[in-house]
Amino acid sequence: MIGGLAETVVGAGGVAADYGPVPVVLFYVFAAMTVGAGFSVALARNIVRAAVGLLFALVGMSGLYFLLHAEYLAAVQLVVYVGGTLILIVFGVMLTSKSPTTNYDAKRYEVVWAVVIGVLLVVPLGWLMLAARWHGVSAAGGGGGEFGAGGGGWGVLD
């Protein structure tokens, strides 16, 4: 059914439905895979290890697309990203890796900037995403407002 809402996550009419623990467990598996591999890309010193981390991040994203009932997109993600873009990047790594004089390790002030900007991104954006009551998002538990942080009638696009 083209355009059908996710049976595993969202029920008919966009209302969040309870389909038991399986989709939730799968979500946490894929989310941990995606986010963990994403940060391993940031932390890896060896560029090949970063490429492997990117591989797992992209595969985890594909799983999240499946949970959101976007099967075609998940397949395209696997074929185009994992099968095409990532191979291209690995080829680039192989063609440019012979430079023994260069040291690609991050400098100290770069790490400090990365931590500062990371915190400045995650804290306000995360708070916004959890607190906002999105206009048009299914009201019966489908919106981020279910987390309860958005009390007091505060809404971004409401």
Place this chain on the structure above:
Amino acid sequence: MVLTLGHFLMVSVLLLAAGVITMIVKRNAIGILMGIELILNAGALNLVAFNAFGFGGKIDGQIFALFVIVIAAAEAAVALAIILNFYNNFASIDVEKGTSLKG
């Protein structure tokens, strides 16, 4: 147990942060390219999640995410061509060595 939009948006936020941190920390040009890929994926996840939770029966967000994937593939090809030229000229892909245009 119910999955909400907030679950997917938090994954997107964390992935965006990982991508930005990657772009700041890496001096290897290909590493920066990987950070860009992570950021693009975070944006695409946002589009698909809002589409699944907000707009019954429509797939506009998925089409947008498809465009994101295609543009990311094209961008990786162009960026790698530039990086290989950079490597031919400087025998390294340390982005801090690309200072030829400095006055």
